[in-house]
Amino acid sequence: MRSRVRLKASRAIAALTGLLLVGSPAAAAVPTAKMSYYQQKAVWAICDPGEPPEGMPEDVWKMIWKDLECADVVVPMDYRNPGAGNLTIAISRLKASDPARRQGVLLLNPGGPGGNGLLMPSFFRNDAIAKPFDLIGFDPRGVGRSTELSCEEPSSPPLVETRPTDDQFGRFAADALAQERACEQAGGGLRKFISTANTARDMDVIRAAIGEKKINYLGFSYGTYLGAAYGSLFPSKLNRSVLDSSMHPDWFYYEASKQQAVAARENVDAWAGWLAQRDSRYHFGKTAAEVRATLDAVRARLAKKPVPWPDAPPGYPDIDGSLFDMILGGASPSRPMWHELALLIGAVRDASQTTKNALTTSEGKAFRALYGVIKETYNGVFPAVTCEADWPKDLKVYEARMRIFRKKYPYGPGAMAAAPTNCTFRSFTPPEKLVDLKRAGYPTGLVVQAEFDPATQYDGGPAMAAKLNNNLISIKDEGSHGIYGGNACATKKIDDYLIKGILPGSRTVCPGAPRPDVPVDGARSGRTLTDTGPIDQRVAKIIKAGKLGRFR
Structure with a gap:
């Protein structure tokens, strides 16, 4: 089926007129935008949940949407030429649960780029930030219920190979x-206008449409760059901001991609060192180098003869060498998962040596849960x-x-x-350069970064904090991507800042999630980690607890 750009006619508003003249740096960012975009008012109504995703019970789906209000905001496709047409941005709101202490709005973005944000307020309804803030979500231009940009599917699936040959x-x-x-083919006319700068400009139109002079902001992953871009373009409109799991301000985008593999190696190395200290239990090797050699030997066998995968997701009947690499890199960042990962990889090791040691259904379900985590x-x-x-x-x-x-x-x-x-x-020429990131005119904010972040490598956090002269919270020995709500120490500091305006200090460290309590070889401790319940249930429990990050 072909996917095309859909300019949703049912939501279209008549052409807007009048020039935008704003006495702030924003005026330079959008010199020809029209005043009427800033004069519109969001008309809130209870959100229509629509059909639930496949496999989700309807009552659960409706509960997720509970109390959420939705509205549409109209923005120009091209801020430099508003007459070229309009786009619709779908926004959502969860009103502050403590209206007597309301402090304004907190705009949320999950990252991506391309992540749906309409349901984000629901994810935080039980967090402290839901009390004083109206939580505002939105599907960025091109995404979800906003004017959508899709790609036609190529005629053949792309090659998936972690260790390709030259051929x-x-x-x-x-x-x-x-x-x-x-x-x-699907969206050529719109693609060059789907950019970070234009999404940041959309955020400012949202701000005006919901009647706020300033916004507070909490963004994750790519959403950190988006938040930094907004503050750079509209400094007088941004109050407190938290950039959680930050992109590096200088890695766009090829370097950012490469650094994900660098982070994966760092996490596998850390896990290999942990395994080596417990060889009597897991039998991968007595040094980190021996463990990696064992893993590479398993990978080589899988490349020649994949292991059947019980309860596999569609299109993945077997675990081959590349999928093995992807699972290692995707699951090893979670320290609390290290014991279960060792058992699962041990099962694959054994199954790769003889068909008598096939994976169990429970192991297959556990791998499927891990695969669901690493999918993008x-x-x-x-x-x-x-x-x-x-x-x-x-x-x-x-x-x-x-x-x-x-x-x-x-x-x-x-x-x-x-x-x-x-x-x-690339078949188009970007109409403008990347946003020049800076902080001048809005308050000191927070950058939060895990030491072993697998998606936005750690170095990005200190670099972004230095670029914006923001405070930095580092999470020691932590591999989560998306810290808020998952790490108690960091969450409290973030809450204190967003709600009370208390900064933690220029550089602060919080401990990460603990590693499994498995004694090292030769330890005199009588304690041991006891496995309770099927492994797929244990893996699901760790994932549900947010130990792999809130937006990973």
Whole structure:
């Protein structure tokens, strides 16, 4: 089925007139936008949940939408040429549960780029921030219930290979070119206007439409860059801001992609060191190097003969070498998961040696739960926004990097993190440069970063804090992506800042989630970790507790 850009006629508003003249840095950001966009008022109504996602009970789906109000806001497709047409932005609101102490609004963004944000207020309804703030969610331009941008599906699925041979490099380039053509076919007229700067401008129109002079902001992952961009373009309109699991202010976007494989290697190395200290229990090797050698041997066997996967997701009947690498890189960041991961990888090790040791249904379900964690949200917005920055055009650059990554950083995305993407063959010219990030005119904010963040590598946090002169909270020995609500120490400091205005200090450290309580070899302790219940239930419990991060 073909997917196309849909300008939702049912929500369209007649052409808006009048010039926008704002006496602030925002005026320079949108010099020709029209005053009427800022004069519209959001008309709130109870949200229509629509049909629940496949497999979700209708009553659960309706409960998620409980008390949420929705509205539409109209924005120009092109802020520099408003007459080119309008887009619709779907927004949501969960009113402050303590209206007597209301402090305004807190705008939320989950990241992506391309993440749906309409339901975000519901995710935080039981957190402290829901008491004094109206929580505001929105589907960014191109996403979900906003004017949608999609890509046509290529005729053949792309190659998935974490350690490709030189002969396979050409396939990655061909896949990337096919994807760019498919995206251009579906939404070529809109794609160049799906950008961080324009989404930030949409946020300011949202601010005006809901009647607020300023917003507070909590953004995750790519949402940290979006929040920093908003503050740079509209400094007088931003109050308190928290950038949770921050992008690096200088890594757009090829370097950011490569750093995910670097982070995966760091996490697998940490897990390998932990296993080596407990070889009598897990039998992977007595040193980290021996553990990695064992893992690589398993991977080599799986590449030749995959292990059948009970209860596998559609399209993945077996665990092959690349999926093995992806699971290692995707699950090893969670310290509380290390024991279960060791047992599951041990089961794959044994099954790869003989068919007599097939994976059990419970193990298959556990792997499926882990696979659900490492999957990425992908739509037409991601391959548009990531093209707002220039990518190398010379395929030899990618080939050289992929040779390095398949050897040094094979886990998680592996060499795919260094492969060409559709942006290598970008078919449009971005109408403007990336936002020049700075903080001048709005209060000191917070950057929060886990030491072993698998999606936005740790170095991005200190770099963003330095760029904006913000406070930094580092989470020691933590592999979560999305800290707020999952780490008690950091959550309290974030709440104190957002609600009370109390900053924690320029550099603060919180402890991460504890590692499993499994004694090292030779320890005199009589304690031992006892497994209770099937492994798939234990894995699901860890994931449900948010131990892998709130937005991972």
